[in-house]
Amino acid sequence: xWQIMNLPRLYHRLRLTARSLHSSANGQQVxxxxxxxxxxxxxxxxxxxxxxxxxxxxxxxHAGQYYTLPPAHMRTLFPHGLPPRFQMQMKTFNEACxxxxxxxxxxxxxxxxxxxxxxxxxYVLYGEKGCGKTLSLCHVLHFCSTQGWxxxxxxxxHLWVKNCRELLPSSSRPGxxxxxxxxxxxxxxxxxxxxxxxxxxxxTQRYVWTKRESTEEGRPxxxxxxxxxxxxxxxxxxxxxxxxxxxxQAGGAAEGAFRLAVAVDGVNALWGKTTLKKEDKSEVLPExxxxxxxxxxxxxxxxxxxxILTTLSQTGSLFKPRSAxxxxxxxxxxxxDNMDPFVPIPVSNYxxxxxxxxxxxxxxxxxLQHPHSRTEDGKKELIFLSSRNPSILERLCAFL
Amino acid sequence: xxxxxxxPALLPLLRINCKFNGVYTRISLNRRAAxxxxxxxxxxxxxxxxxxxxxxxxxxQRRAVEPRTERMTVDQDWTAVYPTAASFKPNSxxxxxxxxxxxxxxxxPAKKGNLELIKIPNFxxxxxxxxxxxxxxxxxxxxxxxxxxxxxxxxxxxxxxxxESKAYVSAGPSLRNPNARIITLTVKLSSLNLDxxxxxxxxxxxxxxxxKDTDTLTITTDSCPMKQQNYDYAMYLxxxxxxxxxxxxxxxxxxxxxxxxxxxxxxxxxxxxxxETLLRMRPLGEKEEEGEVREELLxxxxxxxxxxxxxxxxxxxxxxxxxxxxxxxxxxxLNI
Numbered sequence: 001x002w003q004i005m006n007l008p009r010l011y012h013r014l015r016l017t018a019r020s021l022h023s024s025a026n027g028q029q030v031x032x033x034x035x036x037x038x039x040x041x042x043x044x045x046x047x048x049x050x051x052x053x054x055x056x057x058x059x060x061x062h063a064g065q066y067y068t069l070p071p072a073h074m075r076t077l078f079p080h081g082l083p084p085r086f087q088m089q090m091k092t093f094n095e096a097c098x099x100x101x102x103x104x105x106x107x108x109x110x111x112x113x114x115x116x117x118x119x120x121x122x123y124v125l126y127g128e129k130g131c132g133k134t135l136s137l138c139h140v141l142h143f144c145s146t147q148g149w150x151x152x153x154x155x156x157x158h159l160w161v162k163n164c165r166e167l168l169p170s171s172s173r174p175g176x177x178x179x180x181x182x183x184x185x186x187x188x189x190x191x192x193x194x195x196x197x198x199x200x201x202x203x204t205q206r207y208v209w210t211k212r213e214s215t216e217e218g219r220p221x222x223x224x225x226x227x228x229x230x231x232x233x234x235x236x237x238x239x240x241x242x243x244x245x246x247x248x249q250a251g252g253a254a255e256g257a258f259r260l261a262v263a264v265d266g267v268n269a270l271w272g273k274t275t276l277k278k279e280d281k282s283e284v285l286p287e288x289x290x291x292x293x294x295x296x297x298x299x300x301x302x303x304x305x306x307x308i309l310t311t312l313s314q315t316g317s318l319f320k321p322r323s324a325x326x327x328x329x330x331x332x333x334x335x336x337d338n339m340d341p342f343v344p345i346p347v348s349n350y351x352x353x354x355x356x357x358x359x360x361x362x363x364x365x366x367x368l369q370h371p372h373s374r375t376e377d378g379k380k381e382l383i384f385l386s387s388r389n390p391s392i393l394e395r396l397c398a399f400l
Numbered sequence: 401x402x403x404x405x406x407x408p409a410l411l412p413l414l415r416i417n418c419k420f421n422g423v424y425t426r427i428s429l430n431r432r433a434a435x436x437x438x439x440x441x442x443x444x445x446x447x448x449x450x451x452x453x454x455x456x457x458x459x460x461q462r463r464a465v466e467p468r469t470e471r472m473t474v475d476q477d478w479t480a481v482y483p484t485a486a487s488f489k490p491n492s493x494x495x496x497x498x499x500x501x502x503x504x505x506x507x508x509p510a511k512k513g514n515l516e517l518i519k520i521p522n523f524x525x526x527x528x529x530x531x532x533x534x535x536x537x538x539x540x541x542x543x544x545x546x547x548x549x550x551x552x553x554x555x556x557x558x559x560x561x562x563x564e565s566k567a568y569v570s571a572g573p574s575l576r577n578p579n580a581r582i583i584t585l586t587v588k589l590s591s592l593n594l595d596x597x598x599x600x601x602x603x604x605x606x607x608x609x610x611x612k613d614t615d616t617l618t619i620t621t622d623s624c625p626m627k628q629q630n631y632d633y634a635m636y637l638x639x640x641x642x643x644x645x646x647x648x649x650x651x652x653x654x655x656x657x658x659x660x661x662x663x664x665x666x667x668x669x670x671x672x673x674x675x676e677t678l679l680r681m682r683p684l685g686e687k688e689e690e691g692e693v694r695e696e697l698l699x700x701x702x703x704x705x706x707x708x709x710x711x712x713x714x715x716x717x718x719x720x721x722x723x724x725x726x727x728x729x730x731x732x733x734l735n736i
Contacts, residue, residue: 110736119680121734301677326718337669341677341706341730344723 048357048364050100055108055143062100064353066361069096069142077145079189080155081265083134085394093365099357103127103347104136108143110343111307116251116259119301122339124267125311127347128325130391133311134265136347140309144261149306150197152246152262152298154186157269158316160291164276167284171210172237176290177276183235183291187228190242197258198222201249207241209234221245240294247298251305260306262298266313270296271335273319299339310339349388358390362397370400467491479533482524488517493524560591563634565627582622583630585638589615592642600661602645617641663714665707674706674733681734702733 050065052058058067069077074096082090090096107123114121125133145151154160160182170176191198201221208214209231215224221242228238250260264270270292276284286292299308312330314320320330327344328336350358359379362368372378386393472481472494481492490511498508499516511517549555564584568577589610594602602617603610610617619637621630657668665671678697697703706729713722730736 114736118734119677121736302680304680326723328713328718337673340670340673340710341733343730343734343736344727346720346723 048360049097054146055139056146058100058105058108058143060105063102063105064099064351064357066097066099066357069098071096073142073145076193076195077142077151078138078153079192080185081138081141081153085391086135089394093367097361098135098139098142099132099354100139101132101136101347101354103132103345104139106345107136107140107309111140111143114307116305119304120260120262120306120308122299122301122308122342123310123345124327124339124342125309125345125347126325126327126330128349128389129314129322130389131347131349132390133313133347137263137265137309137311141261141263144259145193147259149259149261150194150246150250152190152243152260153193154264154295156313156316157264157266157292157295158313158318160289161269161272161274161276161286162316162318167276167278168233170236170290171234173290176288176293177278177284178233178236178290180232180235183239184229184232187225187235187239187242191222191225191229198225201245201258203241203245204248205245207237209237215241236290239291243294243298247303250303257305260303262306262308264295264299264308264310266316267299267310267339268312268317268320268330268332268335270299271332271338272317275318296338310342350390350393351388355383355388355393358393367397368400373397373400469494477529478524478527479530482530485521485525488520488522488524490514490517556588556591561585561587561638563631565631581625581627581630582620583627583634585619585621585631585634586616587638589617594642594645597648598645602641603661605641605645663711665711668710670710671707674703677734678703702729705729706733 048065050062050067052062053067053070055067074090082096086096103125107125110121110123125136127133141151141153160179164179164182166180168178168180170178198221202218203215203221203224204217206214206217207224209227213227213231213234215227224238224242224245228235228242246260249258251257270286272286274284274286274289276289278284287296299310301308312325312327314322314324314330317330324330327339331339359368359382363374368374370378373382382393382396386396468491488511490513493511495511497511497517499511499514499520500509502508509516549558562585564586566580566582568580570577589599589602592602606617609619617638619634621634621637624630624633675694675697679693706726709722709726709729713726716722
């Protein structure tokens with residue numbers, strides 16, 4: 001136990017040395033210093049922060065350590081993507097630190113090794129409630145955007161199947177329903193994220209919105225998006241057209257080729273039930289919603305040049321018990337048959353090392369105010385109460 | 401006031417009773433008391449005689465006798481104490497039994513005068529000794545167990561159908577017991593000659609009566625009034641089930657995937673998906689035909705592994721190990 005007792009001292013020493021080297025340091029040097037300063041301390045007890053902020057360079061060495069998301073990227077990359085509690089934490093701590101964890105690393109390695117001339121591979125992150133699926137997804141999306149991919153991020157598919165005030169019958173197809181507000185919000189966020197792509201990609205087909213409005217072939221995608229933003233009524237159809245364009249053009253052989261990352265959080269919403277009702281009080285099926293229908297088409301692997309990254313989420317789901325977390329439970333028969341074959345990636349609670357890092361991070365940020373929480377016993381209490389579940393730990397520490 | 405009406409008639413009788421039989425003094429005392437309540441004047445004479453007779457009655461009160469349990473030895477014959485079903489007699493049972501809800505800060509009440517112990521059924525008449533005696537008494541009426549059937553497996557093999565019935569003996573106004581007509585017939589399906597289709601159809605037809613864990617079909621009949629009739633009916637049901645399950649009706653062709661008992665990978669959406677994915681990964685050459693390519697793809701080891709993992713997932717439910725297996729299979733198949 002003496003090793004853990006030494007931690008605060010070790011950490012302070014390292015911080016001083018890290019600061020002195022910070023001007024010329026890259027990640028490896030800081031860690032070498034860490035090893036040199038205290039060679040008898042085992043490598044498990046190490047710095048909880050890494051200055052390697054580029055996800056491309058994250059490896060197994062960085063597992064369990066926090067890296068900072070550059071604030072400049074934050075607004076463009078994640079206008080709507082981060083979970084609300086994490087956003088509150090960001091505001092409090094004035095920085096966005098994400099832990100590098102094994103599932104995200106595995107996913108990044110798969111993405112790096114994959115062959116993009118073959119059909120898109122589907123990855124499903126699953127795990128118990130609050131163990132870090134959404135944040136792992138955000139980490140991987142950061143990696144994708146640093147690689148220059150086009151990121152199509154649907155932050156929570158459950159928002160599209162419930163609590164919709166305005167449900168318009170679709171203008172283009174009978175029997176379908178549009179959700180103008182949700183589509184509008186999403187288009188705005190999409191525009192913020194992928195500003196630079198919008199002028200480069202051109203449409204391949206003529207789209208007619210109303211008698212007087214249409215988008216010609218060969219116009220930049222930005223115009224399509226603006227059309228959706230300005231004309232709210234046809235925004236759902238615009239989303240459909242946008243998805244279709246991206247599907248057709250991803251991974252093409254042309255010089256304007258880009259890779260497409262489709263990220264859906266809460267993908268089990270697409271095949272579950274909705275709580276929306278039609279005017280005659282009968283239930284709306286998910287396929288009758290334009291947004292869901294188009295998104296389902298996107299999740300099929302009949303296009304190449306990208307990857308489909310999804311998470312299952314019980315948190316917003318409808319009519320699913322709280323203890324359900326395995327893919328078949330949440331996706332259901334239909335969902336599983338549609339997503340098959342996919343690579344399931346389990347996300348679990350914090351390991352010992354990760355818990356250490358989290359605890360040190362909170363200590364560092366002066367988040368744990370209660371004097372008992374800084375003792376060994378306090379730490380054991382935290383482990384016991386939260387059973388190393390990230391979200392429960394975060395909520396517990398918020399009280400301290 | 402009933403006493404006042406018949407007292408004059410009984411008066412000579414009572415006096416006679418008093419003289420001859422000491423036992424009746426108490427009764428007569430009561431009657432005299434009733435009598436004395438009713439009439440006042442004519443009682444004067446009798447009342448004077450009362451105190452003497454009261455003393456006699458009080459001296460004749462029963463003394464408390466020690467309970468029989470004190471005189472019981474440890475190795476006595478218990479079957480003689482409780483030869484038949486009888487209610488609990490505290491003075492006959494040498495056990496310090498307590499029963500009942502305790503009062504506050506007390507203990508359950510003791511057995512003496514405990515109505516709870518009397519109310520409940522007891523099995524003091526069915527100790528192992530007593531049962532041995534019953535068996536010995538029944539032995540002359542039994543035949544010997546066949547020596548060849550010395551294990552359960554052999555019994556199963558030679559006598560796959562087992563019929564259970566109960567006989568009831570009780571003393572009452574009638575000897576008959578309607579519960580004696582119930583017959584239970586159990587048979588293991590593995591001992592019947594059934595093919596796959598017949599087995600599935602039989603299980604579906606029998607519904608609740610089939611136990612998957614022990615593979616037994618249990619038919620219980622009680623609709624006829626006599627045991628013989630119920631037995632015939634049970635055998636008839638078994639015969640009908642067997643023969644019907646071998647027949648294939650015309651409408652059985654319309655069985656859909658949703659009706660299937662377990663997941664079959666052939667022609668499933670999973671198979672279609674994987675074939676499409678693999679075909680997209682290596683597009684068809686000019687001379688290759690789609691059917692041949694399909695066969696070839698399906699024959700690959702990775703596809704077989706994938707098929708096993710998906711079937712396992714669907715039939716056995718999801719567990720971490722199944723998921724891991726599925727993950728490995730998909731990774732190998734898609735060259736990750």
